[in-house]
Amino acid sequence: xxxxxxxxxxxxxxxxxxxxxxxxxxxxxxxxxxxxxxxxxxxxxxxxxxxxxxxxxxxxxxxxxxxxxxxxxxxxxxxxxxxxxxxxxxxxxxxxxxxxxxxxxxxxxxxxxxxxxxxxxxxxxxxxxxxxxxxxxxxxxxxxxxxxxxxxxxxxxxxxxxxxxxxxxxxxxxxxxxxxxxxxxxxxxxxxxxxxxxxxxxxxxxxxxxxxxxxxxxxxxxxxxxxxxxxxxxxxxxxxxxxxx
Numbered sequence: 001x002x003x004x005x006x007x008x009x010x011x012x013x014x015x016x017x018x019x020x021x022x023x024x025x026x027x028x029x030x031x032x033x034x035x036x037x038x039x040x041x042x043x044x045x046x047x048x049x050x051x052x053x054x055x056x057x058x059x060x061x062x063x064x065x066x067x068x069x070x071x072x073x074x075x076x077x078x079x080x081x082x083x084x085x086x087x088x089x090x091x092x093x094x095x096x097x098x099x100x101x102x103x104x105x106x107x108x109x110x111x112x113x114x115x116x117x118x119x120x121x122x123x124x125x126x127x128x129x130x131x132x133x134x135x136x137x138x139x140x141x142x143x144x145x146x147x148x149x150x151x152x153x154x155x156x157x158x159x160x161x162x163x164x165x166x167x168x169x170x171x172x173x174x175x176x177x178x179x180x181x182x183x184x185x186x187x188x189x190x191x192x193x194x195x196x197x198x199x200x201x202x203x204x205x206x207x208x209x210x211x212x213x214x215x216x217x218x219x220x221x222x223x224x225x226x227x228x229x230x231x232x233x234x235x236x237x238x239x240x241x242x243x244x245x
Contacts, residue, residue, distance in 0.1 A: 001134060002035040003075035008066045014191075018065040021179060021192060025172035028090045028103065031074045039127035043165055050113045051124065053086070055171045057142040058199040060090075060103040061242045065193055071095045079133040081125060084108045084117040089135045104140045138244075144200045144236040146225055147216035153181045153224070156211045168204035169211075174235040175199055178224035181213050182239070189222060196242035202233045209234075 012023035019027075036042055036053075046052055066072050073093045080087045085108055092101040111118035156177065164170040175197060182189035205211060205226075211234065214225045221240035227233050 001077040008070045013068045017068045022176040027074050031076045052110045052112050053107045054110050056106040056108050059140045060197045062101050062194050064100050077134045079131050081120045102135050104137045144238045147218040150214035150216045153213035153215045158207050158209045168206050178237040198238040200236045205234045
């Protein structure tokens with residue numbers, strides 16, 4: 001288990017004074033990156049070993065978004081490894097140790113020399129020591145079913161600022177784009193403050209690609225599918241209420 005403390009900065013908040021979802025997701029990613037660094041498996045070290053971790057899916061449950069100046073604790077705990085896959089808990093707590101966010105995530109190990117998924121080696125597990133499932137959330141379901149009807153949400157070129165050290169669009173950018181699209185859609189969508197967000201990543205978008213957004217509704221949930229012009233899916237995002245909240 002790994003945690004660090006942060007105070008919500010002005011640059012991380014929106015017009016309501018709440019932490020933006022993009023800032024929240026960045027904080028979760030930072031937490032896992034700090035954890036890897038502190039156990040000796042930094043981004044640079046993994047690169048030397050010809051390995052990288054790529055996100056496959058998110059299942060995020062938000063009770064409340066942190067507010068400007070608020071002191072929060074951000075935590076993570078890897079808890080299972082099977083073949084090429086790994087699962088990690090994430091959480092954000094307030095100053096009274098109450099959960100503001102709980103999340104489960106699925107990652108896969110990539111051989112960066114052959115650019116294909118690779119089994120997780122024992123040397124990548126030992127540094128973590130004892131691992132446990134801290135949150136005991138329901139099993140993550142990666143696949144997101146699309147609505148029968150999807151509406152055109154426009155197209156967007158990939159910008160350099162969306163690219164991360166893996167040379168493709170960072171996973172948080174797809175979710176931020178999806179929320180922006182829904183709020184600007186003719187149907188309207190209230191500013192997000194609580195609920196459940198799932199994301200399924202299928203293909204990595206790179207600088208120069210065109211992101212074509214499609215959106216619709218299925219079983220009371222808003223769904224955005226971000227694709228290339230040929231219809232290949234980069235990422236599907238589902239936003240709805242959290243039945244366990």
